Amino acid sequence: MPLTDLTTPPAAAAEAAALLDRLDQSFSGGFARLHGEHLDALASLGRAFSGTPLAGALGEALEGISRSEFLDRHFLVLAAARAALQGAQHDALAAQAAGALGRAVAKPEEIPASAVQAVPPQIEVWLESVRHWLMELGLAGFANLDVNTLLPFQATLDQVESEPRLGRHAALLGGFLDELLTVFPARGTPEFPLFRWADLWSRAMVLSARAPAPAHTYTVSGELRILGADLRQHETFATLVAFGSLREKGKPARLVRATISAFKVDVIQGEELGPLLADAGATLLDGLAQSKALQLSDMALTATGDLLWSDKAAKLGAAFDPLAEAAEVLKAAPAARPSLAAADRHPALLEELVYLAGYKVGGKEEALTITVDGATLPLDHDRFPETDDLALIEVKACSEMVALLRFDADRWTLQPLLVGGGAKKKPKFIGASLGGGKGKKSKLGALSTLKERSSKLLRKKS
Amino acid sequence: MTAAATSRRSVIRPPSLARPRKVDKVPFVELYAGRLQGVVSSGSDEDRVYVSYFESGSGNFFCSTNNNRPCGGLRGSPCKHLQALMTEAVLQYGAPRLINYLSLGADPATARAAYDLLRFIKGGPHKVEAGMVFSRFLTYLHHVGLPSTTLPIPEMNWFVR
Known part of the structure; x- marks a missing residue:
């Protein structure tokens, strides 16, 4: 398995990354205050899409945004363009990984559609509120947010969370709002992850384009x-x-x-x-x-x-x-194998399941590497979950691993899910403590206490 | 990694994480809109709760029942409910994050306990509507009752802790 082929990402992915870097500067200061370099970057984005199905709509959106015509439709098209660049990166990366691992690229199957279900009208209304809020974030710029832009969205989020069909929206928007609220209110110039927030913003916008159809x-x-x-x-x-x-x-x-x-x-x-x-x-x-x-x-x-x-x-x-x-x-x-729907493709969502035998862990504490068959890839520290089920010491002690091959920050990494072999007899893996109803007897008892409170108070209220 | 590469990161473990704690006495603690706020159970009446908050910057604070009746223990300084709120907040968020959020003059390197932070609360009692904080608590509780789902959620790839 020539994992060595993964030490340099494909050139096409790097070109798109440079374009994204320039575009994202506008998310920092806000689309309501665009200057020369921002407008140049938007023009480059427009040129990159010439001849594609998105060209017409994107041209209109960029023109509209440049002359301060702020419609959520323009921002939706902008988000779609950003997502399409990352979709193209995803494809180049998926092909590279498949080549290195000697497997075919995983693609969604064709499944005929079943009966179409009518969409409850309130879903459309809530999604419109979501798009509108996202547009406001884009106009203000991530560096300039304040609680007055953030707090009113809670009411929309409550509604989104109450609708089971909007589970993806609820998961994403809840996490995004929470992150925004840990930074704001901020004193002075806040530090924030521009690329990540532009990612979350774009995904939320694209996801809220229309009510989700049930999966085939x-x-x-x-x-x-x-x-x-x-x-x-x-x-x-x-x-x-x-x-x-x-x-x-x-x-x-x-x-x-x-x-x-x-x-x-x-x-x-x-x-x-x-x-x-x-x-x-x-x-x-x-x-x-x-x-x-x-x-x-x-x-x-x-x-x-x-x-x-x-x-x-x-x-x-x-x-x-x-x-x-x-x-x-x-x-x-x-x-x-599992794959992503066309609209969901994104480099950070690539998760290629691999089995590695005879691996060795090297490198320094916060930058560990995994070497197998002569190839060395970084261990994904950020994705290593905070759980006692699988600790780094166990990853070091074992010799066989089931992992996800991941891509982020311009490089491939390995995220261990399960390790075994070597001195350890029983495999160690994420999720081992979640089975058999063990958490019910937790010493903290936070879940049962809050559930009890919840049933008392929320019943009283209604 | 180059500087450009480190900034092109989609997935970042959050720098500040809430920690688990027992929630019997203080069921709700949050940092929200420039306040440390929460709900504290009454020591004497099982059905009564107090709504308490500290404001960032001004150092103002208040404590009342959720029906807006001021707490009897609240005079010029934080009552026992406010003290309990700070104690649990230190458990949940750690002293350094609280010092930063509330703009306290305490030293993040040495401050450990709620007492080390309460000494730097310079404001006085200042009433806010308990209902605002209490409705945040109800929203919070609502989350443990929402139905689970088995839909694929690719977006959760962005969230690690």
Whole structure:
């Protein structure tokens, strides 16, 4: 596996990055106060899209913004252009990773649409509020935000959070608003992550373009073996993403992804996430925590290889060895793997599942590297979750790993999900403490205390 | 990594993270709109809660029941509810972050306990509507009751801790 091919990112991705850097300067000071270099950057963006389907709309939007015609439609097109640049980067990077790993590029399947559902009118209204708020952020500029721009959005966010169809919006906007509020109110010139916030802004804008359509799916049955999981969270939302092999009768193994998420509050962390996530997929958590196969019967699978998890369609089966399974299915990974829908493509969302045997950890404490087969890649410190289930010391002590190959800040990194082999007999992995309802007996008891308060007060109120 | 590369980062572990704590006595603590504010349970009446806050900059503070009845313990200095709020805030956010947020004169290198921070609260009692803080608490509680979901949420790739 020539991971050495991943030491330099593709040239096309770097060119797009330079264009993004210039564009993002306008997000800092705000689109209401554009100067020469900002307008030059917008013009370059326009030229980069000439001859593409977005050219006409983008030309109109850039012209409108330059003469202070502030419509949310213009900003939506701008966000779409920024997202399209990152989509192109994603494609170049996905091809590079697939080449290095000797696998085909994963692509969404074609699934015929089922019956179209009518969209409740309030969803359109809420999304319009979201776009309007995002436009205000863009006009003011991230460096110039104040609480008066931020606080009124809470009312819209409450509504978005109450609508299950807007789960993605709620997760993203809740995290974004929370981050903005940790920086503002600020004294003096605040420090903020410009590139990241421009990312979150663009994604929120594109996601809010129209009401989400239900995913196209078909059902699958067979044996699912979870090879590893990632825990992602901000103060008000937690998500567990499990990656596994699925064996349907008479078919070669394929790779799938399953996601369970729950709203939470800041003081709920660690094993207390277990009971919240179990609400969405207790069986999935048990299968992960106990390394037991899961028998699926007629569970929905989307075009992007995502199982729409349902505990009712899953049964806990026999124990298996996740490292042996990973070695077998990831050696020559099938083309049927999780992917991203066209509008969702972004370099930071690439997650290529890999199995590494005989790896070694090197480098300094805050900049560890993983060397395998003569290639060295950085370990992804930022993505290494804060959990006792998997500690860096265990990553160092083991020799086999299931990881996600990631890209961010112009480089490929490895994010360990599960390690084993070497002196350690039992594998260590993210999510091990979330199964079997363990968090219910947590010493802190924050979840049960808050739930009790909640049922008392919110019932009284209504 | 070059300077351009480090600035081109989509995923960054937040520099300041809230920490888990017991929430029996002080169910709600937050840094919001320039205030440290929260809800503190009454020591004597199970059904009564106090709404307390410290304001950044001015150092003003207040404590009342959620029905806007002023706290009896509140005179020229922070009452026991405000002290409890500061104690739990130190657990949740750490002293350095509070010192910075509230613009306190305490030394972030040596201040550890709530007492070290309360000494630098220079303002006086200044009434705000308890309802505003209390409705934040209800929104907060609402989050533990919202339904879970099994939809794919690719956006959570941006959030790590």
